Amino acid sequence: MEDKLRKLNVEVTTNCNLECAMCMRRVWNEESGDMSLETFKALVPAFAQIETINIIGIGEPLLNENIFEMISLGRKNLPAQGTISMTTNATLIDQSIAEKIVTSGLTDLVISLDGACAETYNRIRSGADFYTVLSKLNLVNTVKEDFKSSIPRIGLEFVAMKDNVAELPQLVDLAAQNNVAFIIVSNILPHTVEMNEQVLYDKNSDKAIELFNEAKKEASNRSLKIEFDTPDVENYANALFGRPPIKDKLRTGHTKYEDIPGYNEGMRKKLQLLDEVVANARQQNVLMSFKDLIPRNDEFIHNVEKIFDDARVRAAKHGISLNLPPLIPRTDRECGFIKEGISFISWDGYVRPCNNLYHSYMCYVNSREKSITKWDFGNVLQRDFIDIWNSREYRSFRKKVLKFDFAPCGDCPHSEGCFALRYPVFRMDCYEYTLPCGDCPWARGILQCM
16 A cells, blocks of 8 residues: 555644533643644645645644634645645634635534534533534534635534434434535543443444354354353353463463363353354454453444434435444454554644544543553654654554554453553553554544544
């Protein structure tokens, strides 16, 4: 695959005027600030080589006093077909700002709207008002009409969680009423215990679920009432995968049936089937966390899928592009950021590889508390951006990530006690990779953004 820079995600500020329930800013300890014009200008030489500038981050971009000069610089220096997008909470838009948005050359304006009614939205986005934000959206539409402009296209970004997902079809209808062209939906990356309870997606990957369901069907064929519902069976199943490291071929190992407390003929038949399940999984290089698979209930996921299907039908009817995330993570992982040639520039000028490593923060992945440490390849105030992009370190990073041969942490039965995942600063996974990508929720497809 061609290793070409195509898109810059530029964080013009980490300051914000809201206190949203799901925001990383609730748990981080980094210094906040606005990107200086000097820092943004340091990126200008790269603009001629790329397709898109995406103004996005954990702050509100309209708080940066230089935002429209930055957009203007981007517009002047991008190729003719290049695009500029910006994500905003829209609360700061007034007549003057709306006119600047429409005349700046901005291609796409994405407004965060995490509810289709005032009660839900106002609870999630503390400090904002639902009807006020809708009025700001319509103000931009009015100004577009006044200036006879087709841009910026207006989109919505919706973070789906238990408290708001039922409103997604209603949000699509609302979007149609307000000339919205597209909607981007992402699952939540929780940063607090409370937000961890809001997660919609499954802990288990698609192939692990498929193999487990096949095992249950086979149990029925053999007239076995098997639910893998005892700690002994669970521990036995996990032991078959061995302890990390499990590089290349999942480590074999066999616990003697007779050593399991309560062993009898009925258990022997169950464990024999379990042996076959694990052997099949090992052949496909799939890990299965029986602790998560045993109590799994499809009903919740099916109910959310029905909501998604309703939203899809309404979006198609209205001619709105709707981008929905999967509710079951992918077993086969890849980094869309590296694959699509995206680089990230933090407000203070550091070149970072992806959303996952943009900042240092705490989060929950599969209900495990996890510490993330930011990663950079240099600063554009100290070194030319293109030199940084072409540096040996950054090229090597991209090559390894494109291969994506990292430990499959998401399905690992040992992940809760894993030294690599629980250590405050990531050092190495059990495949001996020093890159912290094996447990990335973006790589599993469950998180997505502009």
